[in-house]
Amino acid sequence: MFVDNHLEGSSVFYNGDIVLDKKAADMMYGTTSRRRKRATTRMKDRLWKKGVVYYQFDPSLSRLARKAVKQAMEHIFNKTCVVFKKKRKKNPDYVRFISEPGCWSNVGRVGGLQNLS
Structure with a gap:
């Protein structure tokens, strides 16, 4: 099912919370590519360079929500090789x-x- 979720273009929700754009949906459901069980993506261009995810908070995000996100980022950092850094202009x-x-x-x-909600 295609839904409007305030992103550019139409996207598919997979399992109710994962946004699949056309390229990701083709990878998941297409006949030319098979997804390995439990593999999130085989598309190397979708990996964050050097495991660094740059982020920013929408100004409307509450202080409590920001705190929860920061705790989640710290948990992910402690369990994986993913690093979160505040976005800069570059x-x-x-x-x-x-x-x-x-x-x-x-x-x-x-x-x-x-966007991530």
Whole structure:
């Protein structure tokens, strides 16, 4: 099912909370590519360079929500090789934490701004 979730273009929600753009949906459901069980992505271009995820908070995000996100980022950092750094002007690819209905995000780096609710 295609839904409008305030992202550019139409996207598919997989399992109710994962945003699949056309390229990711083709990888998941297409006939030319088979996804390995439990593999989040085989698209190397979707990996964050050197494991660094640049982020920013939407100004409307509450202080409590920011605290929860920072705790989650610390947990991920402690358990994986992923590092979170505040976005600077020179970082073209980044995640913006927003507060919208539901919880959803893309898998991996899609390029440019990508919202995460």
